[in-house]
Amino acid sequence: MTSAALAERPNGLGKLTAPVTFAGAAWAIADAEARKLARDPTELISRAVQPALWLLVFGEVFTRLHAIPTGSLSYIAFMTPGVLAQSVLFSSIFYGIAIIWERDLGIVHKLLVSPAPRAALVTGKALAASIRGLVQGLIVALLAVMLGVPLRLDPRALLGTVVVVVLGSAVFSTFSLTIACLVKTRERFMGIGQVLTMPLFFASNAIYPIAVMPPWLRAIAWMNPLTYLVDALRTLMIAGGQSSTGLPIDFAVLIGTSVLLVIVAARLLPGIVR
Amino acid sequence: MTARASPADHQLATSDNRIEASSAAPGTGASAVPPMEVAIRTSGLTRRFGDLVAVDRLDLRVRAGSIYGLLGPNGAGKSTTIKILITLLPPSEGTAEVAGLDVVREARAVRHHIGYVSQLLSADGGLTGYENLMLSACLYGIPRRERRARIDEALATMELSDAAHRVVSTYSGGMVRRLEIAQATIHHPAVLILDEPTIGLDPIARRAVWEQMRQARRAGKTTILLTTHDMEEADALCDEVGLITHGRLAAHGTPAALKQTIGPTASLDDVFTRYGDPRDEGGSYRDIRGTRRTAERLG
Ligand SMILES: Nc1ncnc2c1ncn2[C@@H]1O[C@H](COP(=O)(O)OP(=O)(O)OP(=O)(O)O)[C@@H](O)[C@H]1O
Ligand SMILES: [Mg+2]
Numbered sequence: 145m146t147s148a149a150l151a152e153r154p155n156g157l158g159k160l161t162a163p164v165t166f167a168g169a170a171w172a173i174a175d176a177e178a179r180k181l182a183r184d185p186t187e188l189i190s191r192a193v194q195p196a197l198w199l200l201v202f203g204e205v206f207t208r209l210h211a212i213p214t215g216s217l218s219y220i221a222f223m224t225p226g227v228l229a230q231s232v233l234f235s236s237i238f239y240g241i242a243i244i245w246e247r248d249l250g251i252v253h254k255l256l257v258s259p260a261p262r263a264a265l266v267t268g269k270a271l272a273a274s275i276r277g278l279v280q281g282l283i284v285a286l287l288a289v290m291l292g293v294p295l296r297l298d299p300r301a302l303l304g305t306v307v308v309v310v311l312g313s314a315v316f317s318t319f320s321l322t323i324a325c326l327v328k329t330r331e332r333f334m335g336i337g338q339v340l341t342m343p344l345f346f347a348s349n350a351i352y353p354i355a356v357m358p359p360w361l362r363a364i365a366w367m368n369p370l371t372y373l374v375d376a377l378r379t380l381m382i383a384g385g386q387s388s389t390g391l392p393i394d395f396a397v398l399i400g401t402s403v404l405l406v407i408v409a410a411r412l413l414p415g416i417v418r
Numbered sequence: 419m420t421a422r423a424s425p426a427d428h429q430l431a432t433s434d435n436r437i438e439a440s441s442a443a444p445g446t447g448a449s450a451v452p453p454m455e456v457a458i459r460t461s462g463l464t465r466r467f468g469d470l471v472a473v474d475r476l477d478l479r480v481r482a483g484s485i486y487g488l489l490g491p492n493g494a495g496k497s498t499t500i501k502i503l504i505t506l507l508p509p510s511e512g513t514a515e516v517a518g519l520d521v522v523r524e525a526r527a528v529r530h531h532i533g534y535v536s537q538l539l540s541a542d543g544g545l546t547g548y549e550n551l552m553l554s555a556c557l558y559g560i561p562r563r564e565r566r567a568r569i570d571e572a573l574a575t576m577e578l579s580d581a582a583h584r585v586v587s588t589y590s591g592g593m594v595r596r597l598e599i600a601q602a603t604i605h606h607p608a609v610l611i612l613d614e615p616t617i618g619l620d621p622i623a624r625r626a627v628w629e630q631m632r633q634a635r636r637a638g639k640t641t642i643l644l645t646t647h648d649m650e651e652a653d654a655l656c657d658e659v660g661l662i663t664h665g666r667l668a669a670h671g672t673p674a675a676l677k678q679t680i681g682p683t684a685s686l687d688d689v690f691t692r693y694g695d696p697r698d699e700g701g702s703y704r705d706i707r708g709t710r711r712t713a714e715r716l717g
Contacts, residue, residue: 165559168556168559169556169557169559171556172552172553172556172557173553175553176542176545176549176552176553179544179545179549180542180544180545183544183585184544248538249538249539249540250536250537250538250539250540251540251542253506253534253536253540254534254536254540254554254601255557256506257504257505257506257529257532257534258529258554258557258558259526259527259529259530259557259558259559260557260558260559414506417501417506417507418501418506418507
């Protein structure tokens with residue numbers, strides 16, 4: 145049994161390994177996730193069912209009803225970005241339960257014992273969530289094309305959509321990590337996850353415009369990051385889509401919220417193994 | 419591959435060390451080792467969970483380059499001590515130094531110099547052995563151009579080269595453990611800390627893991643701290659052992675010296691029975707559950 149590697153090991157306190165780069169560690173975590181998803185894509189496929197139902201059933205019926213005033217857009221075009229935002233929300237919320245699961249397996253301990261900055265670990269998880277979000281985006285876009293929704297296909301719009309999906313996934317996955325670090329057990333997380341996701345969805349502009357909401361709901365919707373995610377997607381994805389806030393505000397809210405939540409989750413993460 | 423350290427090996431490692439096998443009162447556990455020689459040192463280390471005192475004024479000294487075994491009944495505080503040493507849990511009182519660095523004030527630097535193998539089988543089952551090692555190499559900041567060579571070396575050392583590109587969920591328990599040791603040593607740590615590294619392994623896999631630990635120690639002066647419930651393992655592998663009960667160091671010294679205190683034909687089992695006080699309400703449901711889960715995943 146040879147051990148050249150072990151033989152060259154410095155005695156006791158040797159040279160430090162090269163400083164662990166933030167990006168390198170974050171990327172490694174996202175990369176591992178991508179490999180696992182590629183190896184076993186069943187989950188990705190089953191997650192496509194829900195947006196398909198929303199678009200094919202809910203969307204088609206409400207488009208015929210003309211019950212919801214959506215201006216120049218058809219209802220199905222109006223709700224497509226909302227359905228994508230919803231799948232981003234639902235697949236990102238999964239990261240909280242995953243981190244509890246990984247804690248129980250000892251995987252989180254291993255991450256936390258490494259010298260990688262905690263914020264890099266959280267960012268890695270957020271990037272991993274983005275991979276799922278982007279796959280959802282692709283599925284929703286394909287369904288939308290089938291349903292005749294007029295999509296914007298210019299490179300700027302496509303790039304913008306990708307960035308917005310990444311940011312949205314980052315916001316909700318880090319939110320989910322934060323909750324998981326606070327409640328610590330799977331049972332409690334399941335309860336809270338349920339209580340949070342549906343209100344986030346309904347108190348947003350995902351499937352109806354904010355203008356039709358009662359004032360109290362409107363106030364909540366404007367504090368909900370999902371609203372800004374939907375607004376940005378509606379502007380960037382749909383031909384003729386109008387922003388109600390302006391893209392700069394959407395981006396500012398999404399970037400600001402994800403940075404804030406990365407910092408909060410990074411601070412709380414070590415607590416999950418205590 | 420030799421399964422047991424030769425007696426000469428053992429002698430060498432411990433001859434210059436003062437033997438302390440008597441029941442140690444708190445605060446008197448320090449042996450006369452010069453500071454530079456000490457890889458792990460705790461002073462008055464205490465950790466409470468509410469009213470429960472899991473670690474109680476613990477004074478440990480682990481000599482650089484030695485293999486040290488922490489023994490003790492379920493719930494004695496072994497894993498809690500380890501969690502403090504690997505910077506995952508802050509102490510309630512007292513201090514701990516690993517590789518000369520304070521685990522609270524210099525936590526990040528400590529993490530550069532330690533490797534950790536947890537009580538659970540924590541390699542990612544959905545990734546291949548190679549991918550698990552790549553993840554560790556990246557997290558430990560090993561430069562891109564060195565990664566491949568490091569990983570290939572680690573795989574060869576742990577005799578996993580043939581299984582490198584298989585998904586870890588198809589590995590046997592022994593292979594997972596060796597992979598985890600490879601992950602924990604990919605950055606050539608000064609101190610390697612393992613929580614029950616051979617639990618649930620068959621005798622052959624267990625001996626292979628022992629051999630890997632001896633190898634790591636011999637080649638690079640790595641200090642190894644491990645916990646075990648297996649007295650045969652402690653006897654065969656460890657230069658020194660410390661017996662913890664109720665978070666306190668009840669006895670410590672070389673296995674030979676500890677056995678001497680009981681009688682000429684005593685085994686470490688007898689030492690454990692004498693100092694370990696196993697009649698006590700030791701392991702809580704939580705401990706047993708954790709242990710059983712490890713065994714199941716190995717099963
Ligand atoms: N996070 C925690 N919260 C509350 N109590 C804890 C926690 N972690 C450990 N304990 C308690 O502290 C005591 C020491 O636990 P520890 O896991 O350190 O024991 P151990 O010596 O490793 O036991 P085993 O041999 O079963 O692994 C136990 O009574 C345990 O229930
Ligand atoms: Mg334990």
